[in-house]
Amino acid sequence: MATSAELIEIPSGTPQIVRDLAEQKGIRDFTIQPTCDGITTIWVSRQDLRTVLNYLKREAASPYTLLFDLAAIDERQRIHRQGLPDSDFSVIYHLLSFERNEDIRIKVALSEASLSLPTICDIWPSANWYEREAWDMFGIVFEGHPHLRRILMPPTWQGHPLRKDHYARATEMEAFSLPDERQEIEQDALRFVPEDWGMRRHSEDTDFMFLNMGPNHPSVHGAFRIALQLDGEEIIDALPDIGYHHRGAEKMAERQSWHTYIPYTDRVDYLGGSLNNLPYVLAVERLAGIEVPDRAKVIRVMISEFYRLASHLLFYGTYAQDVGQMSPIFYMFIDREKVFDILESISGARMHSSYFRIGGVALDLPHGWDKRVREFVDYLPARLDQYDKMVMNNGILKRRTQGVGSYTTAEAIEWSATGPNLRATGLAWDYRKARPYSGYEDFEFEIPTATHGDCYDRCLVRVEEMRQSVRIIRQCLDNMPEGPFKAYHPLTTPPPKARTLHDIETLIQHFLNVSWGPVIPPGEACITVEATKGLNGYYLTSDGGTLSYRTRIRTPSFPHLQMIPLMSRGMMVADMIAILASIDFVMADVDR
Structure with a gap:
């Protein structure tokens, strides 16, 4: 330098x-x-x-x-x-x-x-x-950080887990024990002290009043806590507390081969399924210089949009449920099961199919896939119209969500919001359009937006996104290319089996690529996709081996939960439930 x-x-x-x-x-x-x-x-x-x-x-x-x-x-x-x-x-x-x-x-x-x-x-x-x-x-x-303390690990944790000298497996440490004196220390560390969190009195004649929402409250959709500071029912401050779901996904990537890590990516946003595989395999393919066949690209697009539908249908139903409607979630789960039936018939699995592979997909489309897909894309639009009448046009739901938890485009960008949570403010920016990947440039679809950036608009955008997903799937159905479903490249995993039993060299290569994984050339690459909840990126660093040197997972839900104080100050406690429902997050996507 x-x-x-x-x-x-x-x-x-x-x-x-x-x-x-x-x-x-x-x-x-x-x-x-x-x-x-x-x-x-x-x-x-x-x-x-x-x-x-x-x-x-x-x-x-x-x-x-x-x-x-x-x-x-x-x-x-x-x-x-x-x-x-x-x-x-x-x-x-x-x-x-x-x-x-x-x-x-x-x-x-x-x-x-x-x-x-x-x-x-x-x-x-x-x-x-x-x-x-x-x-x-x-x-x-x-x-100069205002509150530099642990965020994913417990406050009593020793060491820093993503350092290379920190253990990666429980078998590398002594058997767990919790003597009485240690238990007291751990319990005391969980004590909530408002001043330690940066909370303060807002006037001379007021005192702290707190409400702990979570980590097991049903509206927080996972192990997640929010410490609310209240004046009556008005929210003065709200401090999110995450880390209860942390599984060490980035650390696990350092001890899995490039190939065997794929199923872990399904479990990050566990509602997005193989859509989470996509940025990871795209990043590996960029490092390895693998060109994916057109058929594999279109299959990936179709499967990704099916998982977008599955995720949005779950969001739609739980959103309505959280603000008081019980019926919609049962109807929407029926449609979500239809999506999973199709995914299972194609990949062999439902929520976590791990269907994408380095160089393509695991299996070609089965005989009769087109009939099932066509029946579904002909069926769903009318159901979405019914849901508009049931949910989006419901007067009580509108009063509970319109004007609640709103923010501007500038505020959304300041807080790193992406996806529907950004487009709800009026900014028509979608990664599939702005920087097409996997052949999205060949598809016609619109970018749904709204104007107010409130709880209602965040749902509105996702509802219209489902219609656009159906539109994309229909184009995949009508224009599915012929050809291989996987690249013929030595670093694809598993490699082609056509000549596996013809000579010992090919058999050995196949065995090593499956068991040890491919050797990816040294380099760095970050590939991002428009996932179900916003921009999801995998930043991979290869040191020229069969394992990733560093895997950084940029998830959309992590910055979105930071916005809870901005959205909730001055609102009522009941409004917090609507705000949480409208963000559309899962804690595995936050904590990783």
Whole structure:
């Protein structure tokens, strides 16, 4: 890395945004890193970090307004780092510009002896939880953070789990025991102290009044707690408390082969099924240079849209149920079962089919698939019209949800909201349209939007998205290409079996690729898709082996739950139930 005193000449081919940083902010201390995903990636110094990020968000023409992700990597055991700055740990800031329709990735190198960076919570409020996660998982301190404490691990946890020297399996530690004195410490750590959470009295003549919602309240849809500060029934403050569902999905990726990790991705947003496989296998394919056949692309699109329907139908039914309607969920579950029947007939499984593979899909479409799919896409539109009358046109539901939990487009972007929760504010931005993947550019569909960004509009957008999913599935049905369902590439997994029994070399390759997984070339790639709840991205780092060196999962639900205080202040306790229902989250998608 060049020193700031050196006036280096910017080489030709340097991205324009990097030229702008050098010319307008005097940033000379940087290194440009080529990546497999083509995202502009630059390493900057700790001293220049806030200047760079502030410029990119607030001063640049067509700014990078959305903090898409903030994550870290333990670099200490990484072998293939040629051309990169010396670093024990690195922190990555992934930004997105809607106007440019492009991303930029800023990296900072840190030594183990000085693991600290300045906070950027004043630049992006959504950085709050991301910085807490980086401290919890890696021990990186963010100076000036308003409330730097563990977010996914228990407060008494020892160590930082995503460091390479932290154990990955329970068999690597001693048998669990909980003596009486330790139990008292653990119980005391669970005690809720308002001041420790940053809560304060709002006037001299008031005191704290709290309501714990969760972690087992039915409206929170999982193990999730919200500490409410109340004045009567009015919500003064609301502090989400996550981590009860944390399973270590990113840590598990470091001990599974590239192939055997696929079923784990189903369980992140467990309502999205194989739609969660898609960003992962796309990222592996980008690292490996695998071109997927057209038939496999269209099959993936069709299956993804079926899972979008399954997820939205569950959301629709529970949304109505949470605000007081009991009947709709039973009708909608019937339709959701019809979706699962089709998925089972194609893949052999229902909620967690793990149907996508590196290079394509696990199985070709079975005989008669088209008849079942056509019957369903002819059936569902009329049912959705009935649900409009039953739910969306219901006067009580409208009064419970319209004008409740609203926010603007600018606020949504500040808090890193994506998907329907962003489009409900009026911004027509869908990854399938803006940056088509898996052949979405060949499909005709609209981007549903609303205007008020409230609980009602968040549901309205999802309802219309279901109609667009039916439209996409119908096009898959009418235009399914012929050809292979999987690429003939040596790194596809499992590899083709056509010649497996013809010679010993092919048999050995097949055995090794299945048991150990393919050897993926060194590199980095982040691939993002429009998942059921917003943008879902897998940022994979390969060190040239059969395992991922680092798997970062950017999920939409994580930043969405940060918005609960914004949406709920000044509302009533009953409004909180409608707000939670309208966000559409699952805790596995939050905690990972």
